[in-house]
């Protein structure tokens with residue numbers, strides 16, 4: 001398989017060929033996922049919860065994400081590698097450039113930032129400096145203390161409109177991909193239809209251009225809880241590789257996420 005690129009992912013959106021994504025934190029699983037042809041691997045700051053056992057992503061550092069990015073990059077052949085920028089590592093454009101540089105040097109092909117229109121200057125500046133950016137809207141876990149918990153976002157009409165405006169602003173600023181987390185199915189579809197860049201959903205319904213899951217949830221081994229939108233693929237396959245293959249198959253044919261993994265309103 002040839003190295004995945006952003007232009008191939010955009011073509012997948014245009015062709016309705018669903019994009020498959022998983023989190024990964026080490027070389028062995030990165031290689032296993034890559035061999036099953038997962039399109040995108042994310043070194044998520046979820047590592048604070050699933051690897052470190054903390055109750056939020058806030059304590060994660062850029063050095064920690066860089067460490068796991070080096071490991072994942074060493075195991076990858078074709079998959080597109082995105083690294084999360086941790087909480088408070090992109091508060092100003094200058095701080096974002098410094099920390100994004102660490103993640104790109106560690107082997108990422110893109111960095112992901114949580115937030116809306118306030119990030120536009122940072123996104124434009126990163127892109128001008130050679131750093132592709134993925135946005136992240138909806139339930140942005142780094143704002144858990146503002147939300148008062150890991151709660152579905154964009155349920156009210158005004159909040160939904162605001163989210164769509166933020167998504168359009170991120171795209172206009174130069175974001176080349178978007179993760180949309182924990183929003184009603186209808187909002188997931190509206191954002192996906194209005195953007196030209198690929199929209200990867202997690203708990204955002206079946207209409208996004210692709211899906212991502214935290215790998216520990218897909219295998220049913222998460223230390224803390226299992227979000228409603230996740231599915232344990234190891235339970236029904238009994239084999240790591242078969243679990244990944246079934247996840248890919250069900251994303252591609254629209255079987256996952258089903259209504260039981262989505263939020264109607």
Ligand SMILES: Nc1nc(=O)c2c([nH]1)NC[C@@H]1CN(c3ccc(C(=O)N[C@@H](CCC(=O)O)C(=O)O)cc3)CN21
Pocket residue numbers: 045046049050057139141150151152182214216217222225226227228229
């Ligand atoms: N194991 C794991 N899976 C994840 O998907 C994940 C992490 N950890 N850590 C970082 C963030 C935190 N995330 C979470 C965590 C919990 C819920 C959750 O419990 N959501 C409720 C929704 C409640 C409502 O209706 O508002 C749920 O029932 O799924 C959602 C996303 C997503 N990310």
Ligand SMILES: CC(C)C(=O)C(=O)O
Pocket residue numbers: 023042043044045046047084179181202212213214
């Ligand atoms: C759940 C995904 C989108 C993420 O941001 C993470 O794993 O940190």
Ligand SMILES: [Mg+2]
Pocket residue numbers: 044045046057084141
């Ligand atoms: Mg994250």
